[in-house]
Amino acid sequence: MVTAISPITFQYSHTIGRQEVRSGNGFFMPVAITRDPENRLYVLSRGSETPAFFPCKRVTVFTVDEEFIEDYGQKIPPEEADPATAPNGSFMWPTSVALDSEGNTYVSDEWLQRVSVYKPGQGWTDMWGTIGSGEGEINKPSGLAFDKDDNLYLVDSYNHRVQVFTKDGKFQFSWGSKGSGPGQFSYPWGIEIDRNGDVYIADWRNDRIQKFAPDGAFLMQFGSHGTGDGEFDHPTGVAVDKDGIIYVTDYKNDRLQIFDADGSFITKLHGEATLSTWGRERVLIDPITVKGRLAANDLTEREAAFQGPIAVEVDDEGRVFVVEVARQRLQVFQKQSAVYQGGLL
Numbered sequence: 515m516v517t518a519i520s521p522i523t524f525q526y527s528h529t530i531g532r533q534e535v536r537s538g539n540g541f542f543m544p545v546a547i548t549r550d551p552e553n554r555l556y557v558l559s560r561g562s563e564t565p566a567f568f569p570c571k572r573v574t575v576f577t578v579d580e581e582f583i584e585d586y587g588q589k590i591p592p593e594e595a596d597p598a599t600a601p602n603g604s605f606m607w608p609t610s611v612a613l614d615s616e617g618n619t620y621v622s623d624e625w626l627q628r629v630s631v632y633k634p635g636q637g638w639t640d641m642w643g644t645i646g647s648g649e650g651e652i653n654k655p656s657g658l659a660f661d662k663d664d665n666l667y668l669v670d671s672y673n674h675r676v677q678v679f680t681k682d683g684k685f686q687f688s689w690g691s692k693g694s695g696p697g698q699f700s701y702p703w704g705i706e707i708d709r710n711g712d713v714y715i716a717d718w719r720n721d722r723i724q725k726f727a728p729d730g731a732f733l734m735q736f737g738s739h740g741t742g743d744g745e746f747d748h749p750t751g752v753a754v755d756k757d758g759i760i761y762v763t764d765y766k767n768d769r770l771q772i773f774d775a776d777g778s779f780i781t782k783l784h785g786e787a788t789l790s791t792w793g794r795e796r797v798l799i800d801p802i803t804v805k806g807r808l809a810a811n812d813l814t815e816r817e818a819a820f821q822g823p824i825a826v827e828v829d830d831e832g833r834v835f836v837v838e839v840a841r842q843r844l845q846v847f848q849k850q851s852a853v854y855q856g857g858l859l
Contacts, residue, residue, distance in 0.1 A: 522759065522772070524834065524847040526786040530555075530580050531843030532793040535567050539582035539792045541842045542570055546610045546751075547827045547835055550617060553578060555827070557837065557844065558611040558621060561589040572605055573619060573632070578833065578846065580791045586632060587621065597626045597645065603638030605630070610705075612658035612666070614681050620666065622655040629655065629668070629683065642683030647673050650685030657705035657716070661728065667705055667713060674699040676715065676730065689730030694720050697732040704763075704825065708754040716762065721746040723762055723777070736777030741767055744779035751825035751837070755849070761834060763823040770823055770836050783836070785820035787845050820845070 534540020546558040554575055561570030572587030587605055595606040606625035613619055618639075619632040628643030644651050657669035665686065666679045675690030676699075690699050700719035707713055711728040722737035737746045747766035754760050758775035770783040789797070822840035829835075832849035 522780055523850040524772075524781070524783060525850055527833065527846040527848050528580075529787045529790040529843050529845050530576070530578075530792065531557075531790055531841075532796055533842040534571065534792075535561075536569060536571050537585055538571075539574075539576065539580070539795075541574060542567070543839055544837050544842065544844070545608070545824055545839055547825045547837050547844065548611050548613055549827055549829060549835075550613055553829055553831075554583060555835065555844075556611055556613065556619065558608050560608055560839070563592055565591065572608060573611060573621065582792075586619075586637060587630075595625055597628065600626050602641065603630060603632070609656040609703075610658040610669075612660055614660050614664050614666075618681075620658055620660075620681075622658050622668065624654040624656065624671070627652055627655070629658070629666075640682070649688065650677070650679070652677070656703045659705045659707045659713075661707050661711055667707065669702050669705050669715065671701050671703060671718075674702065676702070676705070676713070676726075687730070689726070696735060697724070697726070697730075699724075704749070704751040706752045706754050708758070709756065714752045714754060714760065716749040716752045718748050718750065721749065723749060723752055723760070723773075725777075734777060736773065737762075743782065744771070744773070746771070751823075753826045753828045753834075755828040755832070755834075756830055759849075761826045761828060763826050763836065765822060765824055768820045768823065770820070770826060770834075783820075783847065785818055785823075785836075785838075785845055787818045787841070787843065790843060793843075817841075 532540040541559045543560040544557045545560045548556050557574050570589035574585045575583040590604045608623050610622045617634050621630045627645040631640040633639045653672035656671045659667045664681045668677050670677050674692035677688040678686045703718040704716035713726045715724045721739040724735045725733040750765040751763040760773040762771045772780045824839045825837040827835045834847040837844045
């Protein structure tokens with residue numbers, strides 16, 4: 515008897531998003547994504563420093579079926595972005611978004627050197643962060659992730675380390691230093707915590723993914739610089755599904771790479787985008803763009819491909835959400851269940 519398992523495959527589902535500078539159903543330079551227990555998605559937009567684009571929108575909340583729920587937070591112009599005087603709840607260069615167990619939203623900002631907190635139905639409620647390299651101080655914070663006990667793991671990018679805080683910003687412990695050895699980092703960016711509490715870091719300049727125990731003990735690493743399978747050119751986002759499959763946005767290679775739990779390469783995706791419902795609404799109602807309706811509804815192969823995939827999220831239904839900063843959208847894929855086949859020799 516021979517038993518075989520088909521390789522893991524992914525089917526394109528749909529695209530969500532369009533460029534929307536201010537408020538409403540769209541994004542403007544999206545850089546991060548998370549979801550809540552009801553599978554509502556939260557996308558963080560970085561925006562632009564161009565004066566014509568102010569005020570820029572920030573966190574957009576919506577469903578997988580493209581139902582817009584709300585948005586909150588606002589980007590401020592560079593001349594107002596002094597960390598000491600910037601308005602409460604404002605952003606300049608936001609980098610990551612995470613939710614605690616009570617549904618509060620946490621957003622890191624690498625310009626303002628702080629973490630801002632938003633409570634459902636109340637808006638901004640708190641912020642914390644002090645620039646520096648000492649314990650509990652931060653320098654260009656990027657990725658954020660909560661564990662099951664509401665400890666907040668923060669990627670402290672320019673300090674080349676991971677720091678762990680309570681949800682109200684009290685320092686607990688940290689690990690890492692600048693370098694290329696196991697447990698060292700070079701401008702790390704994205705973070706993921708799996709069901710076991712293990713921590714995955716997208717080690718941006720070292721072109722690799724590192725995995726750690728919850729206390730920071732090094733477990734494994736995979737990846738190197740390049741364009742081949744299993745190689746990276748500045749990885750930014752990482753996610754792990756319920757089966758332990760690892761997803762990495764390979765930013766400068768414009769692809770999503772997928773790995774087994776031990777870091778072995780499985781497959782890669784390059785994007786298959788179609789026009790989103792939100793995008794179609796804009797094309798059909800905006801007289802400026804209505805002449806491009808046919809072209810917009812029949813995307814070329816080049817327009818369908820990933821451009822600047824920067825963040826990835828997965829849910830328990832096997833859906834994979836890939837955020838593209840350059841194309842103001844996310845693409846949704848469905849993981850296909852493995853098929854077992856048996857036969858007699």
